[in-house]
Amino acid sequence: MSKHEILIVDDEPANLQKLKRTFLTDYTVHEAKTGDEALLILKERPVVAIVTDQRMPGMSGVNLLRQAREVRPDSIRIILTGFTEVEYLMDAINQGQVHRYITKPWEPVALKEALRQEIERWQLRKENERLSEELRLANEQLEKENFRLRQEIESLEPAGKQLVYESQEMRELMRLIDRVVPTNSTVLIQGETGTGKELLARYVHDQSPRADQPFIPVNCGAIPSELIESAFFGHKKGSFTGAIENRKGHFELAHQGTLYLDEIGExxxxxxxxxxxxxxxxxxxxVGAQVAKKVDVRIIASTNRVLSREVEAGRFRQDLFFRLNVFAVFVPPLRTRRDDIVALSRYFLDRCRRRLNKPIPSFDPQTLALLRGFDWPGNVRELENEVERMVILSEPDQPIPASMVSERVRLASSTGGSDAGGLKEKVAEFERSLILEALRRHGHNRSHAADALGISRQTIIAKLKQYQLDDETAEG
Known part of the structure; x- marks a missing residue:
């Protein structure tokens, strides 16, 4: 084990040699005859302790230790002095500039023991700092792991997050999203409430190189103004009333991961x-810190507002808009991508029957026609609620009938406009397209197509005759 390095300072050569003989066996000793010479050594060597005489020409021992504290703040500072200077030194000790004073004439054994005790305290302090730092790093790692595991659990639960789409509009959107996924570029997701903006943000994070790091979602409009700075940037213990411990903000929690700024327009x-x-x-x-902290965070922001209009109205900063508008995408509302309504309805049905433990096989075709014909102003979120309501009300082991659809949905579909035909015609057209699609997917096997639709083989044969579908290639 290497010896600790110490510095001895005295303007008298005889005293310097006596000090050197006292410590040379146990330590690596550096010598200086003046304060200036001592400071140069301190800047170059990892000195653990300084033992200096008080009375020296030029710079006194106390002044040396005061400046040494700036160069080596953790070093042990011991001063050798006469009895007449003790009162003066007590003030220096109280200010933390001197750890211990030894009165002259000093005995080598007593001086060695005094230094040994101080170094022992110094080692304990250093070990405590090391353990505290290890604990801090371990807590940070546990915090990140906790976020990661929580996200994994969410993805495994029946109510887990999943992108479900079949429409051309969503396929084009996902092609764009996949371009930006592997980068660190800021993404701005715009779209109406309930269109799945957070789900898209999670997809970007989960497919990116930052997937193993935290994804921190924050609703920008839900934080009280007096807590904004602490919530986003953290605070130091004692920085304000109630700050009983150091706390990280959203940016630091998302370090090396993704910070999702939901409803940035708010x-x-x-x-x-x-x-x-x-x-x-x-x-x-x-809050309360003296030094800034670097953070490595990818930003994904979302809004249901048109930010360019918010900028024109003076409600949103133009410079921030430019910073966020690096890669902007728009999630289309559900009414403009009706091909997704059926896929989403079936997905929500599967999820609800698992969660509610209710064996409902499928929707009646008329039910799907009604769902597909509704505009869904609340978008995907409203559709999900509607499906859950129908699952709760429906009988087990039976397809969900059209009578279970909410009255507002039925009324809106039945008054959807004369140019599109009446409800009966819409249902028939939709049912016909469902049967053809099921047959196509199952190689024109009637039995398999009927199972997929949740109806009997006899029913599908009857429907084929009803709609005069030419299905000569159908098997079984």
Whole structure:
């Protein structure tokens, strides 16, 4: 084990040699005859302890230790002095500039023991700092692991997150999204409420190189103004009333991962200013901190507002809009991608019957026709609620009949416009398309297509005759 390095300072050569003989056996000893010479050594060598005389020409021992504290703040500082200077030294000790004073004439054995005790305390302090740092790093890792596991559990639950689509509009959107996934570029997701913006943000994160790091979603409009700075940037213990411990903010929690700024259009102007600064400098200043912290965070923001109009109205900062509008995408509302309504309905049915433990095989074709014909102003979220309601009301082991559909949905579908035909015609047209699609998917095997539709083989044969479908290639 290497010896600790110490520095001895005295302007008298005889005293310097006596000090050297005292410590040379146990330590690596550096010598200096003046304060200036001592400071140069401190800047170059990892000195653990300084033992200096008080009375020296030029720079006194106390002044040396005061400056040494700036160069080596953790070093042990011992001063050798006469009895007449003790009162003066006590003030220096109280200010933390001197750890211990030894009165002259000093005995080598007593001086060695005094230094040994101070170094022992120094080692304990260093070990405590090391363990505290290890604990801090371990807690940070556990925090990140906790976020990762929580996200994994969410994805495994029946109510887990999954992108479900069949429409051309969503296929084109996903082709765009897949281009930006592997980058660190900021993504701005725009779309009506309930269209699945957070789901899309999670997809970007989960498919990116940051997938093993935290995904932190934050609703920008739901944080009280007085807590915004602490919530986003963290705070130090004692920085304000109630700050009983150091706490990380959203940016630091998302370090090396993704921060999802949900409803960024709702962010108050004072938050917009602070967000802009972080996006520009990639660093945060926790409340009560003296030094800024660097953060490595990918930003994904979403809004149900048209941000360019918000900028024109003075409600959103133009410079922040430019920072966020790096890669902007628009999630189309459900009414413009009706091909997704059936797929989503079946997905929600499967999820609900698992969660509610209710064996409902499928929808009646008329039910799907009604769902497909509705505009869904609340988008995917509203459709999900409607399906759950129908599952609760329906009888087990029976397809969900059209009578289970909410009255508002039935009425809207039945008054959908004369140019599109009446409800009966719409249902028939939709039922016909479902049967043809099922037959196509199952190689024109009537039995398999009937199972997929949740009807009997006799029913599908009857429907083929009813709609005069030419299905000569159908098997079985």
């Amino acid at each position: 962010a108050p102007l004072d938050l917009q200013v602070k967000l802009l600064r972080v996006l520009q400098d990639a660093e945060i200043m926790p």
